[in-house]
Amino acid sequence: MSVSAALDASKTASIIADFPILARKTSRGKRLVYLDSAATSQKPNPVIDTLVQYYREYNANVHRGVYEIASRATDAFELSRAKVADFIGARSDELIWTRNTTEAINLVSASWGAANIRSGDAILLSELEHHSNLVPWQLLAERTGAHLRFIPVDERGLLVLDDLDRLLDGVKLVAITHVSNTLGTIVPLDRIIARAHAAGAVVLVDGAQGAPHLAVDVKALDADFYAMSGHKMLAPTGIGALYGKRELLDAMPPFLAGGDMIRRVEYRHTTFNDVPWKFEAGTGNIADAIGYGVACDYLANLDMTWVREHERRLSDYAFQRLAELEPRGLAIYGPRNASLVSGAISFNFADIHAHDLASILDTEGVCVRAGHHCTMPLMDKMGWAATARASFYVYNDERDVDALIDALEKAAVIFKL
Ligand SMILES: Cc1ncc(COP(=O)(O)O)c(C=O)c1O
Known part of the structure; x- marks a missing residue:
């Protein structure tokens, strides 16, 4: 791990400690992996x-x-x-x-x-x-x-x-x-x-x-x-x-x-x-x-320059990890370049409906959104019925991306991909 990545990791660890909800387990005993901050963010103790x-x-x-x-x-x-x-x-x-x-x-x-x-x-x-x-x-x-x-x-x-x-x-x-x-x-x-x-x-x-x-x-x-x-x-x-x-x-x-x-x-x-x-x-x-x-x-x-750099690094890592599943039918949408995107990645996995995919991820504690994301005309234009969307924020780290990939692997097994 580079020095800057290590500094980023230690800063993120102290941020995570400020968000009490992230210490909770789901009803299935899973770690809460919150990847839906584009819908709404979690709240830190001071708020x-x-x-x-x-x-x-x-x-x-x-x-x-x-x-x-x-x-x-x-x-x-x-x-x-x-x-x-x-x-x-x-x-x-x-x-x-x-x-x-x-x-x-x-x-x-x-x-x-x-x-x-x-x-x-x-x-x-x-x-x-x-x-x-x-x-x-x-x-x-x-x-x-x-x-x-x-x-x-x-x-x-x-x-x-x-x-x-x-x-x-x-x-x-x-x-x-x-x-x-x-x-x-x-x-x-x-x-x-x-x-x-x-x-x-x-x-x-x-x-x-x-x-x-x-x-x-x-x-x-x-x-x-x-x-x-x-x-x-x-x-x-x-x-x-x-x-x-x-x-x-x-x-x-x-x-x-x-x-x-x-x-x-x-x-x-x-x-x-x-x-x-x-x-x-x-x-x-x-x-x-x-x-x-x-x-x-x-x-x-935290410094918004750091926030941007943290999310750019995380998006970069997510693009790399998601690409591993492309041979099994994962489709990544949007500009696949972490410098051009901010914190949200849409995808579909083979012919699994985005809502079914989100439900399977939920059983692993991974929260993503599925649907039209209040952009129906964009979905129509692109020809997508729905997408799953993972979105990151200051309290997410590489472990969360790994948890997303592991949960997608589970979905692949269930759907025999
Ligand atoms: C780009 C964009 N515009 C507007 C909104 C609407 O935000 P709110 O529901 O907080 O009014 C959202 C919410 O998801 C959004 O992502």
């Missing part, structure tokens, strides 16, 4: 402890109370906003709490979209998109008479950018994923964003799979909007965030209406609060928002 501490010590509504625990809750809630913003290179007054990426994208499509998209306008997406970054734009297009265009994906799962300038002609908005949740493809955002801006388009990035795995600097990227989900990056479920350039957010109408998003309300008229609170109607997800900041601290402390 879990933060939730318990909030409810035990200072549970109170934010922004309203003058008493001690209400001030403490407000301070922690707003400090956490600053931490999550800082994690992606943004300011806290540019970061709106949402429930998740899906809600963040819906906020932009309902608010910015209603104010800016007109009949005949074009919206450019890619063929890699998750339903969350497709269906909201379909609805907006139906409501406004706009139309959708798509950057094509090739058979390796890479975007074809040769025709980008033609595709961008007349486009008002580009909504594009940072990383494909199905194939792991890392999208070359810098090239797309620069050319989109040159064509006069606003760019929204679906960062659900980007922010957890890659060092993100929204200013360097020059993204206009960046949407993300806490639960995919060690934070609790039910909390996400939308970054937006301040001048865009200031000009946008509110999304949902009610308490907290107002400055003054009269019976027939309301003036709205400043950004970001203008977009946060009603009581927010206070404990989970505070937990999101702690998760970002945890990742920042």
Whole structure:
């Protein structure tokens, strides 16, 4: 083992110790081999402890109370906003709490979209998109008479950018994923964003799979909007965030209406609060928002450059090990190059249905996802009914890849491959 691989192994061992669920056994007495972080990540002790501490010590509504625990809750809630913003290179007054990426994208499509998209306008997406970054734009297009265009994906799962300038002609908005949740493809955002801006388009990035795995600097990227989900990056479920350039957010109408998003309300008229609170109607997800900041601290402390390198190394190892099963019918999808993918690998094994395969792996304690991964149009285009997907994160190591291969060997025996 090289010195850097040994250092990586010892760092990963100490990370694993922070995740209590990984010490548990399945009901069959197997070690839990969690390879489904693209669906949701596990949570480290500091995040879990933060939730318990909030409810035990200072549970109170934010922004309203003058008493001690209400001030403490407000301070922690707003400090956490600053931490999550800082994690992606943004300011806290540019970061709106949402429930998740899906809600963040819906906020932009309902608010910015209603104010800016007109009949005949074009919206450019890619063929890699998750339903969350497709269906909201379909609805907006139906409501406004706009139309959708798509950057094509090739058979390796890479975007074809040769025709980008033609595709961008007349486009008002580009909504594009940072990383494909199905194939792991890392999208070359810098090239797309620069050319989109040159064509006069606003760019929204679906960062659900980007922010957890890659060092993100929204200013360097020059993204206009960046949407993300806490639960995919060690934070609790039910909390996400939308970054937006301040001048865009200031000009946008509110999304949902009610308490907290107002400055003054009269019976027939309301003036709205400043950004970001203008977009946060009603009581927010206070404990989970505070937990999101702690998760970002945890990742920042690991160093996102290390996270990327760890996952690149692990993907490389997984590609090598999975290739051993190719003679027995294993098909690996997506770009088979660890430098081009981030943490997710899709595959099928001979003619075993992906759901059956996932069930067999489960008997060995190996958790993978099977199905269309909320990318039905991509599956249709590629001609796959379903795939199995193994996805990695900071707490996975080579043992987990080996466990996946051993479980696949078991499946091969059962199906006589
Ligand atoms: C690329 C991508 N976009 C959007 C989403 C939606 O995330 P959420 O369900 O947290 O809103 C996901 C979730 O898997 C995703 O992978």
